[in-house]
Amino acid sequence: MNTEYLSVKDAAGEEALCRAAEIIKNGGLVAIPTETVYGLGASALNDEAVERIFTVKGRPQDNPLIIHVHGSEALKMWCSEVPEAAYKLAEKFWPGPLTMVLKKKNCVPDRVTAGMDTVAVRCPDHPATLRIIELAGVPIAAPSANISGKPSPTSAEHVRHDIDGRVEAIVDGGECRVGLESTIIDLSVTPPRLLRPGGVSLEQLRDILGEVDVDAAVYRRLEAGERPKAPGMKYRHYSPRARVVILDGAVENVAAYVNAHRGERTAVLCFDGEEKLFDVPVCLSYGDPARPETLAEKLFACLRELDRDDIDEIYSRCPPKGGVGLAVYNRLSKAAGNTVIEV
Numbered sequence: 001m002n003t004e005y006l007s008v009k010d011a012a013g014e015e016a017l018c019r020a021a022e023i024i025k026n027g028g029l030v031a032i033p034t035e036t037v038y039g040l041g042a043s044a045l046n047d048e049a050v051e052r053i054f055t056v057k058g059r060p061q062d063n064p065l066i067i068h069v070h071g072s073e074a075l076k077m078w079c080s081e082v083p084e085a086a087y088k089l090a091e092k093f094w095p096g097p098l099t100m101v102l103k104k105k106n107c108v109p110d111r112v113t114a115g116m117d118t119v120a121v122r123c124p125d126h127p128a129t130l131r132i133i134e135l136a137g138v139p140i141a142a143p144s145a146n147i148s149g150k151p152s153p154t155s156a157e158h159v160r161h162d163i164d165g166r167v168e169a170i171v172d173g174g175e176c177r178v179g180l181e182s183t184i185i186d187l188s189v190t191p192p193r194l195l196r197p198g199g200v201s202l203e204q205l206r207d208i209l210g211e212v213d214v215d216a217a218v219y220r221r222l223e224a225g226e227r228p229k230a231p232g233m234k235y236r237h238y239s240p241r242a243r244v245v246i247l248d249g250a251v252e253n254v255a256a257y258v259n260a261h262r263g264e265r266t267a268v269l270c271f272d273g274e275e276k277l278f279d280v281p282v283c284l285s286y287g288d289p290a291r292p293e294t295l296a297e298k299l300f301a302c303l304r305e306l307d308r309d310d311i312d313e314i315y316s317r318c319p320p321k322g323g324v325g326l327a328v329y330n331r332l333s334k335a336a337g338n339t340v341i342e343v
Helices: 013-025 047-057 072-078 084-093 127-136 156-163 202-209 251-261 292-305 325-335
Strands: 004-007 030-032 039-043 066-068 079-081 098-104 118-122 169-172 183-186 193-196 243-248 266-270 282-285 313-317 340-342
Touching: 004 013, 013 030, 013 039, 013 127, 013 169, 030 127, 030 156, 039 047, 039 127, 072 079, 072 084, 072 098, 072 118, 084 098, 084 202, 127 169, 156 169, 156 292, 183 202, 243 251, 243 325, 251 266, 251 313, 292 325
Parallel strands: 004 169, 030 169, 066 118, 098 183, 243 313, 243 340, 266 282, 266 313
Antiparallel strands: 030 039, 079 098, 098 118, 183 193
């Protein structure tokens, strides 16, 4: 398949968006930019197109998809029960990196929801994708536009690397601003439950909702037989080929541990300004822990940079677990298969 590359960064942007919408309406797959990561989009109402998402990604069939809509007015179209809390969250955080899980209407195909009676919905904060949704006239089902298990794509070039020739088009909307997938909050239960942390923090959710439970999958991997209610809850994700180990402790202790255990094919993911402390072949910094949003923005790009044949193990500094830092910790722990060593 010859993948079309559609840029929205020049005068032909509207023409490119119309072409992307046309492909989606006709049952094709289009990689779309969002503020979080690039998504692999198809009409959520087209079973065959949605099935191709799973095939192209190699995605497990029990892993539900998020549908992307143009605004809060779409909630009543696709959700059978919409509590007032959903509108409060939409008013505060939409468009933006927040997904809400709600009871679905029968018009939402079971293939999108992995057969569950709930659907995950969000309104992305990227003008190109909002325009594509508007032009296509359908909700767009879209997981991250990568091969399942690999680090999520935060640029069109990342998407090209993973799925060139396997989809009809890739829309280049620049680099993603947030860099991690959206926060997922389950509003179909009482109290609401955080299923996946992201760019909207647990603290921000509690400011609006009051009590919010945190699902065990935020901190650990689901066991065999446990069914994921939202994307990213069950399977190992975001992983380069190398083994990833999180080291939790003061930088002096982390450096001492790494320098004592390093090999010739060891890499380190550290914080800004720490590079000289590590005697390893490859050392990358991925941001400032005092500003965890910088860690989120660079994490996946750094994991992709370290996805090399000459690297066997990656030691990573443990991010703070407050605010957006919880989302960074969640993604790193999944990349590491929950291997965390306190030093």
